[in-house]
Amino acid sequence: MATVDECRQALHGLAARLERNAETRGKLDFDRTLACRVPDLETAFHGRLSGGLLTDIADGDDPNAKIALIAGSDDLVALVAGRLDVTRAVASGQVKVKANPFDLLKLRKLL
Structure with a gap:
């Protein structure tokens, strides 16, 4: 099981990757709050x-977030590291994403 700090680092790594992607692809018109819930660590x-x-x-949940990602700690770290395919993980229920369908389409463009 990954630690809280490893999950935090994975999210910061994802932020850095999105920043690099935005430099090459241009910025996407998308503004949403995001919650990332890690049930096995209760964080x-x-x-x-x-x-x-x-x-x-930041640490802590946002119960009003427009997008919620729910994943186990190991799955979150593997997903961000590219060792876990997001489409397969979501299709199998290993990772859950709660968002409206239009937001899901925009999220796919980000990754």
Whole structure:
């Protein structure tokens, strides 16, 4: 099982990757709050997706977040590291994403 710190580092790594992607692809018109819940560690993180970037990452849940990612600690770390395919993980229920369908389409463009 990954630690809370490893999950936090994974999210910051994802933020850095999105920033690099935004430089090459241009910014995406997308502004949503995000919650990342890690049930096996009984912890959560929150932040904001804005302009194709993940910003304001902080500890704690945001129950009003427009997008919620729910994943086990090992799955979160593997997902961000590219060792776990997001489409397969979501299809199998290994990772859950709660968002409206239009937001899901925009999220796919980010990754």
